[in-house]
Amino acid sequence: MPTDGLNVIVTGSASGLGAATATILAKAGARIVINYASSQSDAEATAQACRAAGAAEVVVVQGDVARDEDCRKIVAAAAPWGRLDALINNAGTTKHVAHDNLDGLSAEDFQRLFAVNTIGPFQMIRAARALLEAGAKQSGSAAAVVNVSSVAGLSGVGSSVAYVASKGALNSMTLSLARALAPLIRVNTVCPGYIDTPWFAKGRGAAAAQQVREMVTAKVPLKIASTADDVAALVCFLASPQSGSMTGELVRMDAGLHLVN
Numbered sequence: 001m002p003t004d005g006l007n008v009i010v011t012g013s014a015s016g017l018g019a020a021t022a023t024i025l026a027k028a029g030a031r032i033v034i035n036y037a038s039s040q041s042d043a044e045a046t047a048q049a050c051r052a053a054g055a056a057e058v059v060v061v062q063g064d065v066a067r068d069e070d071c072r073k074i075v076a077a078a079a080p081w082g083r084l085d086a087l088i089n090n091a092g093t094t095k096h097v098a099h100d101n102l103d104g105l106s107a108e109d110f111q112r113l114f115a116v117n118t119i120g121p122f123q124m125i126r127a128a129r130a131l132l133e134a135g136a137k138q139s140g141s142a143a144a145v146v147n148v149s150s151v152a153g154l155s156g157v158g159s160s161v162a163y164v165a166s167k168g169a170l171n172s173m174t175l176s177l178a179r180a181l182a183p184l185i186r187v188n189t190v191c192p193g194y195i196d197t198p199w200f201a202k203g204r205g206a207a208a209a210q211q212v213r214e215m216v217t218a219k220v221p222l223k224i225a226s227t228a229d230d231v232a233a234l235v236c237f238l239a240s241p242q243s244g245s246m247t248g249e250l251v252r253m254d255a256g257l258h259l260v261n
Contacts, residue, residue, distance in 0.1 A: 005029055005030065005056070006028070006031070006239070006240070007081045007086075007135065008025055008030050008031070008085060008086045008087070009074060009075065009077075009078055009086075009087050009088065010022050010032060010034060010088045010090055011035045011088065011120070011124060012091030014034070014035075014039040014042035015039060015042045015046065015197075015198070016195075016197045016198070016228055017195060017228045017235075018034075018035075018046075018088075018090040019042075019049075019228075020231075021232040021235050022034055022046055023053055023232075024229075024232050024233065025055070026051070026053035026055035026058070027053045028054075029054055029056050030055060031055065031057040031078075032057070032059070033061055033077045034046055034047050034058060034060045034061070035060075035063055035074050037062070037063065040060075043062075044060060047060045057081075059077045059078070061073060065116060065120030065123065066120050068127075071124045071126075072127045074127070075127040075128045075131065078128075082131075083132075083134040083135035083139075085132075085143055085239075086143060086145070086146065086240075087124060087125065087132060087143075087144070087146070088145075088239060089124055089146070090235075091116060091120055092117050092148065093112065093113060093116045093117065094158075094159045094160060095112075095113065095162060097109075097159075099161050099164075102161075105162050110162045113160075113166045114165075114169065117166035118166050118173065121147050121170060121173070122173060125187075132145070136184040137184070141241050142184055142185055142244060143186070144186050144238060144240070145181075145185060145186065146188055146190060146235050146239050147170055147173075147174055147187070149170045149174075149191045150163075150191055150192060151191050151257070152168075153166075153167030153170060153171045153191060154252065155258070156168075167191075170189065171189055174187050174188065174250060175250075186244070187248065188246055188248070188249045188251065189250050190235055190238065190253060191250055191253065192226060193216070193220075193226065193252075193255060194212065194226065194254070195228060195230075195231055197227075213225050216255075216257070219257065220255040220256050220260070221259055221260065222255040223255075225255070226254070230253070231253055234251065234253055
């Protein structure tokens with residue numbers, strides 16, 4: 001496994017894609033900081049699963065990435081290790097509003113989504129920069145930042161205009177920071193399409209989630225709905241030295257949906 005022995009922070013890792021990513025890292029013996037904003041019980045369950053899977057160490061830290069002081073607190077949990085090999089910016093949020101319902105979004109909605117989805121990753125990278133650079137110097141290969149974005153930021157189609165805009169901004173920021181932080185830190189972004197997790201159902205309800213799952217599966221060339229484990233495997237590859245020559249990449253993973261749109 002290419003993630004053997006890495007020191008990693010995974011934001012938003014109490015459940016879903018973040019938890020799946022942490023579990024893969026744990027199986028490779030990584031040290032992991034698990035972060036949650038509000039779901040402490042889920043985070044503790046993920047931590048227990050990671051310990052059982054073989055993680056060298058697991059630390060659980062509450063923090064909202066929209067708050068700079070919380071970002072610094074999350075990174076401080078990894079400071080005793082003396083280095084970070086990877087930062088995975090997975091925390092995200094949305095508000096489900098039809099794109100033509102312009103009155104359905106307020107300035108506060110935009111500010112909250114940008115605070116979590118765009119400013120949060122920036123603040124995490126800024127807080128972790130010194131530890132990531134230390135990791136690069138100790139290992140002899142660039143440390144990794146992996147941002148979790150969405151095909152919404154590429155296509156303009158997603159849960160709301162504010163969400164699409166925040167993910168598009170994250171994609172652009174990836175390119176900027178990949179230039180700025182090289183050669184010690186690589187910055188790449190995963191842009192998943194539909195992921196078969198409870199996240200969508202929480203926002204739109206179980207019936208709507210099932211309808212979307214069936215629609216996506218019928219439409220995409222591969223006739224599958226990507227799972228959290230599918231996307232987590234890609235995230236872990238980008239966090240590992242095996243992707244050491246990749247930076248500034250926006251990696252789409254949508255089962256071929258872009259081929260038919």
